[in-house]
Amino acid sequence: MNDAQTITVQVVGIEQVTPLIKHFKLAPVAGGSLPVFSGGSHIIVVMQRTDRVHKNPYSLLSSPSQLDAYEIGVRRMEESRGGSHFMHDAVKVGSRLEIAHPVNLFALDKIARKHVLIAGGIGITPFLAQLEDLHDGSVPYELHYSVRSAEHAAFLERLRRREGDKIHMYYDDAGLTIPYQELLAAQPLGTHVYVCGPAGMIKHVIGTAQTWGWPDSHIHWEQFSAPPVGDAFEVFLARSKVSVHVPPDQSLLESIEAAGVEVPYLCRGGVCGFCHTKVLELDGELVHNDHFLSEAEKAKGKSIMPCVSRAQGKRLVLDL
Amino acid sequence: MLVTGIKSKPVYAPLQVDTRGRYHLMLGMGVGGAPLLRVITDMRAIAAQSLLSTRVLFLPDSAATGVAAHAVQFETAGVADVQAFSGTPQLLDRFRTLLSQSLMGTRLYVAGPESFIGLAMKIALEFNLNKDEIRAEECGTLARRVYCIHCRATTENVRTNIVRCVGCDRWLLVRDHYSRRLAAYMGVMADAEAPGELPPIKEVFL
Numbered sequence: 001m002n003d004a005q006t007i008t009v010q011v012v013g014i015e016q017v018t019p020l021i022k023h024f025k026l027a028p029v030a031g032g033s034l035p036v037f038s039g040g041s042h043i044i045v046v047m048q049r050t051d052r053v054h055k056n057p058y059s060l061l062s063s064p065s066q067l068d069a070y071e072i073g074v075r076r077m078e079e080s081r082g083g084s085h086f087m088h089d090a091v092k093v094g095s096r097l098e099i100a101h102p103v104n105l106f107a108l109d110k111i112a113r114k115h116v117l118i119a120g121g122i123g124i125t126p127f128l129a130q131l132e133d134l135h136d137g138s139v140p141y142e143l144h145y146s147v148r149s150a151e152h153a154a155f156l157e158r159l160r161r162r163e164g165d166k167i168h169m170y171y172d173d174a175g176l177t178i179p180y181q182e183l184l185a186a187q188p189l190g191t192h193v194y195v196c197g198p199a200g201m202i203k204h205v206i207g208t209a210q211t212w213g214w215p216d217s218h219i220h221w222e223q224f225s226a227p228p229v230g231d232a233f234e235v236f237l238a239r240s241k242v243s244v245h246v247p248p249d250q251s252l253l254e255s256i257e258a259a260g261v262e263v264p265y266l267c268r269g270g271v272c273g274f275c276h277t278k279v280l281e282l283d284g285e286l287v288h289n290d291h292f293l294s295e296a297e298k299a300k301g302k303s304i305m306p307c308v309s310r311a312q313g314k315r316l317v318l319d320l
Numbered sequence: 321m322l323v324t325g326i327k328s329k330p331v332y333a334p335l336q337v338d339t340r341g342r343y344h345l346m347l348g349m350g351v352g353g354a355p356l357l358r359v360i361t362d363m364r365a366i367a368a369q370s371l372l373s374t375r376v377l378f379l380p381d382s383a384a385t386g387v388a389a390h391a392v393q394f395e396t397a398g399v400a401d402v403q404a405f406s407g408t409p410q411l412l413d414r415f416r417t418l419l420s421q422s423l424m425g426t427r428l429y430v431a432g433p434e435s436f437i438g439l440a441m442k443i444a445l446e447f448n449l450n451k452d453e454i455r456a457e458e459c460g461t462l463a464r465r466v467y468c469i470h471c472r473a474t475t476e477n478v479r480t481n482i483v484r485c486v487g488c489d490r491w492l493l494v495r496d497h498y499s500r501r502l503a504a505y506m507g508v509m510a511d512a513e514a515p516g517e518l519p520p521i522k523e524v525f526l
């Protein structure tokens with residue numbers, strides 16, 4: 001993916017849906033229809049700030065049958081490097097943004113016999129679009145949605161209106177938690193489970209499903225890690241022969257791009273594997289923050305996912 | 321003249337216990353009893369409690385000697401539930417019923433001739449079992465089920481490279497192109513270009 005393929009959109013609606021989440025509606029400036037997508041897809045939003053560019057992934061929450069505008073939900077991150085704050089504070093109705101074509105890394109299994117959807121907080125967004133594909137009722141499904149408290153239950157009205165009793169709500173402040181064991185211990189053969197939410201929740205769902213014998217092909221999860229802040233470091237790109245400085249609040253990928261070098265990417269959140277880059281030399285340590293490389297690969301230190309991972313130490317040389 | 325190297329020809333591997341499974345469902349036909357017994361023995365050694373959640377559906381093959389005894393051996397090996405059947409359709413019916421009642425966490429093991437494995441897989445597919453839930457070991461005859469692409473009849477137990485279709489009487493060339501949905505190899509008219517001119521007929525699937 002590169003910037004030549006982006007689409008210019010205009011913000012045509014903003015709604016504060018919870019104290020932390022804003023709902024944006026993005027329509028193509030050129031008019032007409034946006035590209036077709038399937039439930040679970042995300043887009044990359046390019047945010048041009050005066051001093052730097054942010055490119056963040058957001059799940060599409062609008063119906064795949066609605067192509068005059070895309071909808072996304074953005075949660076204000078407490079420790080944001082600026083992306084979500086920019087969306088919350090600087091973007092207004094009428095603002096223009098660039099977006100990349102939708103990509104689906106979290107699709108519903110087409111021949112599943114049942115779907116169990118588990119959402120935590122802002123993790124509800126990909127499910128909103130997926131549910132649109134489930135309405136015909138041919139495949140049974142249930143949605144379990146956990147939030148801090150009632151005021152944080154984004155899009156609940158919309159869900160209730162359309163899904164009725166298929167929604168099970170869990171409010172932290174009422175001491176309600178999703179009964180993972182019960183949920184995963186007795187599902188019929190051919191069921192798929194999907195989870196999107198905080199890291200702890202995802203880990204718990206995967207672990208519990210595995211304990212009950214679920215094979216990996218029936219467990220789906222999505223979590224875009226925001227690139228964490230870290231120490232500044234230098235990187236040398238061997239093929240391009242340039243040295244790049246990576247400041248604490250900019251990701252390795254962003255810094256490389258700012259130096260004019262392109263790296264392929266799809267998710268910018270450490271899941272898709274597209275930005276996989278070979279490490280040629282290392283004097284120091286890699287700080288892996290992705291969900292793509294195996295533990296063994298991480299330990300080897302021969303590759304890095306620059307969208308979310310960083311380095312510490314004296315020298316890092318990449319095959320770019 | 322066999323079309324080989326076609327990717328759809330299934331590949332099988334020796335059966336192994338998958339200890340990550342909660343429930344184990346085993347299907348065997350004829351000499352397929354031996355690999356199942358091997359898995360059950362392994363299971364007893366590494367995860368004996370799994371035998372309590374193991375079921376075996378078995379079809380003894382009367383033509384082969386000694387295999388009828390497998391059903392008894394499964395039981396003495398400690399398997400909780402063993403059922404023997406008198407024919408493939410009966411066994412597959414039971415299999416389908418069991419799948420409709422089974423839970424996530426079930427692993428399927430199939431051992432027997434390829435045609436038997438194919439029929440079992442076809443049903444497993446309906447229940448959305450994926451590769452990581454199924455293990456299959458081929459043993460016994462290599463005879464194929466051949467689907468006629470002209471009249472859509474399936475000829476069973478084909479051992480030769482060329483076979484007469486049971487449906488339309490055409491001479492069919494048996495290809496390596498396998499359909500999981502039909503659980504059969506594709507058969508195409510062998511003498512379409514020069515009627516009556518056939519390559520030598522040989523027994524190749526023994």
Ligand code: FES
Nearest residue numbers: 268272273275307
């Ligand atoms: S862009 Fe997807 S893992 Fe880096």
